[in-house]
Amino acid sequence: MRHPDAPAPGEPLGAHYDQCFGCGHQPGGLGLIARAGEDVSVTAEFTVRSGHQGAPGLAHGGVLAAALDETLGSLNWLQRTITVTGRLETDFVRPVPVGTELHLEAQVTAVHGRKVYCSATGRIGAPDGPVAVRAQALFIEVRVDHFIENGRAEEIDAALTDPDQVKVARAFEVNP
Ligand SMILES: CCCCC/C=C\C/C=C\C/C=C\C/C=C\CCCC(=O)SCCNC(=O)CCNC(=O)[C@H](O)C(C)(C)COP(=O)(O)OP(=O)(O)OC[C@H]1O[C@@H](n2cnc3c(N)ncnc32)[C@H](O)[C@@H]1OP(=O)(O)O
Known part of the structure; x- marks a missing residue:
């Protein structure tokens, strides 16, 4: 369900963690930029770079799955x-050349307790471009302890003392 304080449609979402491979400022990462959509949906873009190759001139499937994830x-x-x-179940429909801007969209389809069912699509070159990848996924709600108990102490300690990270955690109504 869309939270009453959710970002407005069109608003950029930013990174949930600065060192995230997907949305953070991580060298070799995806540099994915997402925005809020209507209801419980998002849109995002990611440009396939040479470091994302699997075959000559083509994106690695795992990188595309990471972009969907x-x-x-x-x-x-x-x-x-x-x-x-x-x-995360992924359909690879078309090869994606290096240099492509992949246009992604995702939405929640159902929620049962802690289980959030959702789906996503990635299109080549434009929001209405040819479909390259699709995913069906199940996300599970966790508490912030999930990260504190499982993450490496070095990064967890840094996150807990970083005011920007704590602010992000608060945006998720989490009190680390
Ligand atoms: C210190 C400061 C930290 C600050 C953090 C601040 C902000 C963070 C904000 C956001 C960050 C969050 C996410 C990152 C966002 C984007 C990145 C992309 C997402 C990812 O990349 S994220 C990494 C990959 N991900 C994992 O690293 C998960 C590893 N995994 C586990 O940690 C456990 O596996 C867990 C927790 C998933 C479940 O464990 P659990 O013990 O809590 O719950 P349990 O097993 O009981 O499952 C409950 C119900 O889900 C069903 N269920 C579970 N798994 C299923 C499956 N695979 N298929 C079908 N059904 C499944 C069960 O059947 C049961 O269903 P039922 O209730 O009906 O019986």
Whole structure:
């Protein structure tokens, strides 16, 4: 369900963690930029770079799955809950050349308790371009302890003492 304080449609969502491979400022990462959509949906773009290749001149399937995963994960901002990927099923429909701007969209399709069912699509070159990838996913709601108990102490300690990170956690109504 869309949280009453969710970002307005069109508003950029920013990074949930500065060192995230998907949305953070990580060298070699995706540099994916997401925006809130209507209801519980998001749109995002990511440009395939040479470091994302699997075959000559083509994106690696795992990188495309990561872009879908990150787009789906950014639905957290609209629900103001923290969820992590439990299951991600991906259809690779078309090869994606290096240099392509992949236009992604994702939405929540159902919620049962802690389970959030969602789907995503990635299109080549434009929001109405040819479909290249699709995903069906199940995200599971977790508490902030999930990260504190499982993450490496070095990064967890840094996150807990970073005011910007704490602000992001508060946006998810989490009190670390
Ligand atoms: C210190 C400061 C930190 C600050 C953090 C601040 C902000 C963070 C904000 C957002 C960040 C959040 C996410 C990141 C966003 C985007 C990145 C992309 C997303 C990812 O990349 S994220 C990484 C990959 N992800 C994982 O690293 C998960 C590893 N995994 C686990 O940690 C556990 O596996 C877990 C927690 C998933 C479940 O464990 P659990 O013990 O809590 O719950 P349980 O197993 O009981 O499952 C409950 C119900 O889900 C069903 N269920 C579970 N898994 C299923 C599956 N695979 N298929 C079908 N059904 C499944 C069960 O069947 C049951 O269903 P039922 O209730 O009906 O019986």
